[in-house]
Amino acid sequence: MLRLSEPTLAAAPSLSGGNFTLVILVAIVALAALAVAGYLVREVNAASEGTEKMKEIAGAVQEGATAYLARQFRTLSIFAAVAFFLLLALPADNWNVRIGRSVFFLLGAGFSAVTGTVGMRLAVRANVRVAAAARESGANRATRIAFRTGGVVGMFTVGLGLFGAAIVVIAYQGEAPKVLEGFGFGAALLAMFMRVGGGIFTKAADVGADLVGKVEKGIPEDDPRNAATIADNVGDNVGDCAGMAADLFESYAVMLVAALILGTAAFGNQGLVFPLLVPMVGVLTAVIGIFAVNPRPGDRSGMQSINRGFFLSAAASVVLVAVVAFAYLPSSMSGLTNATARGTGDPQVIALVSVIIGIVVAVAIQQLTGYFTDTAFRPVKDVGKTSLTGAATVILSGISLGLESAVYSAMLIGAGVFGAYLLGGGSIMLSLFCVALAGTGLLTTVGVIVAMDTFGPVSDNAQGIAEMSGDVHGEAAQVLTSLDAVGNTTKAITKGIAIATAVLAATALFGSFQDAVTQAVAQKGYSPSSSVAGDLQYLGILNVADPRNLVGLLIGAAVVFLFSGLAINAVSRAAGAVVFEVRRQFAEIPGIMEGTARPEYGRVVDICTRDSLRELVTPGLLAVMAPIAVGFSLGVGALGSYLAGAIGTGTLMAVFLANSGGAWDNAKKLVEDGHHGGKGSDAHEATIIGDTVGDPFKDTAGPAINPLIKVMNLVSLLVAPAIVGLSLGTGSNPAVRGLIAAAAFLIIAGAVWNSKRKSIAVKPELPNQGTPSLDHDGATSAA
Template sequence: MINTFWQISAILVSVLALGVAFWLYTWIKAQPSSNETVQHVGDLIRKGANTFLRREYVLLARFAGVIAILILIFLPSPIWSGNWTKNLTMAFAYICGTALSALAGKIGIQVATIANVKSAEAAKKDIKLSFMAGFRGGAVMGMAVVGFCLLGVTVLLSFTKDSSAILGFSFGASSLALFAKAGGGIFTKTADISADLVGKVELGIPEDDPRNPAVIADNVGDNVGDVAGMGADLFDSNVASMAAALIVGMALAKDNANIVLAYAGIGLLASIIGVFCARMGSSKDPTTALNKNTYITTGVYLLLTALATFMFGFEWRIWGATMVGLLVGLIIGIATDYFTNDKKKPVQLTAEASKSGPALTILSGFAYGFFSVLPALIGIAISSLAAYKICEPLGGNYPLFGISMAAVGMLSIVAMIISNDAYGPIVDNARGLVEMGNLGEEALNITDELDSAGNTVKAMTKGFAIGAAGLTVIALLGTFMNEVNVAAAIAGKEIISGFDIMNPVVFFGLMIGIPIPAVFSAMLILGVDRNAQRMVKEIRRQFKEIPGLREGKAGVVPDYSKCIDIATTGALRELIPAGLMAIITTILVGFIGGVQAIGGFLTGNIVSGLLLALFMSNAGGLWDNGKKFVEAGHCGGKGSDAHKAAVVGDTVGDPFKDTAGPSINTQITVVSLVSSLLAVAFLSYSLF
């Protein structure tokens, strides 16, 4: 039976996390800010971000409403079959998943657009205070996302006692994350690319120069893409890992839910401890400080879960599988750091190649990006194999439960990971505010250093999230098999033990699944391309038609709102088609080839999706930090030919790392959940 103690404990830890988020919010608001220009620009960024988020959420609410109605009618079985309460529960769970994910994103935006102003103002005094404002702003997002996630899953499980209802909750979170990440990514990279191409490359003006009409849209994009979008992405990954573990575990024994809730709750508690330990040491190195936070949280989690396993008699093999996921997550982060940190050779050699032009910048980034895929995929392979083998002596489906717990372990400290990730766009905004508010060269140097650390850590968190998604979707493939076999047993059909690629139906699904992440990525990147073309024309028009703008005459300001509107309208137009393509293709493959074809489809989708997601995320981060390495005075410095080439590399990498790459792991999660939800339908109705 599910132990009430662990349900109550999980709820209490969730409430504690939300309380910590509120305390951090009040601390950030209490920090001083007096510069009128910084305050005005900060208000413009806040208004733009909230406007986009409101319009995006209205669109997604309509989409979610349609999906909720379809779930109510058809899932888990047609409502006219008699068991309408399960359909109602599934639809309600779906709505809860979308609502809580959206709420976490909204909270993140509200805090981030305050923290950026406070971090900018603090940079006039001290790097440590500026760092704390940025990190604690990100920590509000981390606490809110994981707090709502654990609270939602625990309350839903407590009331329904049905792990399959968590599938609906997870699908709600995943579908919102898919479109929120895509929409936010298209918005932010439209503005970023356009501002860089016209401002830096064509006119040679600084990155956050207030003369550039796209500069506010760029700062708005940091929030809607990297705060709200990434928060929704990791909310989705965390819920999906818990859903897979609960479904597989509870099919073996109901009390396995206690282990999932215990380890997830301890992970959030460890992250809370880690947030309060966050300090910049005497070295004043923000990257070291952020990494130290992660290591402290990891150590606390390892010790507390071992103590809980000993005290409450949990199976040590399950603990071992969980720890494998946790440690491999750290290894993936370290490998990502090597390929994206400007203190390491790959970034420096790519910057050096920029001296010979943008072609070599892009070739170097591609090569190192592909190299970076190997350690992460080896890590995922080792963790899944090790977790399987550790739990194999337990028999039954426990090896698969071990893999799902490895995913839970990898995402156990996700609140800290989100805190580090959201820190990045906050200090990026702070750097722009320092420049636009003329807060001085020292403040600009401080925020440049904080921003560089943010780029490195953002790349690490994206690699971490993608790696966790890899383990999660392997577990979700097991969840799909579990749902199929339950239905097959009832219908008296053959039980599935695996998918043989020599079976032509499985191979058919495999070959359809492989290109889906590539097509999905292409649709998002083309969305950025089309939108950026429109914005580049608008920026050029303003510089041409507004007298005195290019010269920076006093009182002459660009029309920032026009660029924000272009980014918003284009992003909302482009965000739906790519996601729908992936979902519709999954449904078609299922009804054509049945469950065997879906097994192949999911396998192909997972493998190619992980490779592309890791490559694009890491290559993009490498190009970004290569540009910043040049701007720091290396390889010719700002304004040199190497700088212009590095900017071109960065503009190629922008939609890679912030639009397509991190959206793929959400895409593979969504199609895995759609497959599990429709498993009975695919088993009952298919051409082959």
């Protein structure tokens, strides 16, 4: 951690003409990314939509996804309005910063929403085109359309993220780092809500559809006789497209926030500009990577083509960042303007190696995650083999795989952080900036990573539309099954890389958090070495021998567990409602199983929508209120320890949940491809059960931990000055601190209690009154 004796993050002066011009260039390149997205949209929309039946099914998915997102944004607008005024109330250097922080909070939230919406709207139109391409042209054309769809989302992510950061720097220059806190917080908060809400929706529908359709009725996954199939396909889009796109956008935005804050201190003006030049390079290399994914006849699978684009993009990033570093940065620390890093070393080499570390981490995680979740490698094959002995062994093997893979991923991320830290040569400020630069290096691959993620749900939906329509058979159907398996792997990879960005950003933000404390102490008129300042338990070192700090550490770790438990439990409750509704329709609507009657798809979509929007409130309040409760009750030292506990536990938990779920899903695909008895066998049923357990792991709780960590970091950064102000000197007011902490604790307790009381309770079936079904509040009624 940064010691209080080091210089604080002083505001940079106004940018000089050359630097200002470079920031303008960054903004122009960011807008050019949106133009590339427009070109890709036209290419995707020009593809064939297939048969009339396929168009009809795709239309139902589009309608459900659009309706859900509209209702979600209405709900989230309330949170955004409250957060806007709370940010205005928090201390800042001046009212210009306060207003800018609040306004750009809304802009960050808005850009996150736009990224998610664009991703979903194109995905629900591309899925039918991918199915049609598999039917009419084969695997290569289908792969290309699916990945180009993801490319649109990737271009919006890097374009809007970079444009937002550049606009803040242009408008606020030296005060930009403080205003960027609001921009990053808006992106992170909205992404977390979208991730949780979309994840609950998609997995409630998926689990409910599987448990009744596959397990009880023995019908295929996307059989049109299952009332939950449309909701399942809608969920893929609102969870994996809209939710993950917003998630990766906020990763991009928050990483830039950390890099620009620390860059200003370490490198002065150059540190404010260089972190923008690196992701600008990423925009250019993302275009290269996306267009490089053009399947060839000799490719073994779609994954080979995708890997080719990813590695080409990563290699191009290294070359172009080297050009930028040596052309822009001076060759010695003495050449930096207004910098605190005055040690020995070559800034060009330090910056370049830092960025390379981030790119290497991205590539290594891509390979490691692929190994543990791809059907081509031993881990998933071993999980598939355990299906021969039943569902219990499938679940045990998947859990053990996830636990083991989490260790390797954490060590890999830790090695990246420590490697960047060593580049600082003894200056903690410079070391933290190197960590932030490693994060921006990882961001150079984000455009391709987002494309890989969107590829997954588009392929999944394409297979669902093909199966429901009955118009895709033989080799074309097998093409879509293979693409779906590849999509499971790409989704797991993106989740691994997303959590890596969370750790790098959180580590870098520790420097910003400490500086906020240091500046607040100085403003109260105390020196860092005074005994009064020491009462803060935060002398730049998190001393866990202090019981308050140790308690903070434990609470931070515990919050990750509670957050994950709430998310998984929410899926369980919502899935229970879906199960009873699908059972009711099979029992009460004559002709569904015979295919002569149409299920009431809309009722299941409505259940998933209402339950997911209701359930996302509790995890969201936990993420925002827990840091406030800990900080105002136990102090800033305990709050710093809280963040350390949350980061460490969150990293392991997120990778464990994502990789276990991905392995279970692909083990099921392995059996469906004909291994161990194939579809309909006991082994198949065992893997279906494993997959239903893994669904909320990999698509709800696991990926939501990524924005959770960053929301908690940014909330802590924003409230730290207020905690110090109420802890020292004439402004010290333990009573007010206690009231704030008590209010936060009560809000958390009330939200958790309200969530837990919504249990599933099924009344006994009453004579002549049909089958019991659940209403949206968790109660039951006779259908």
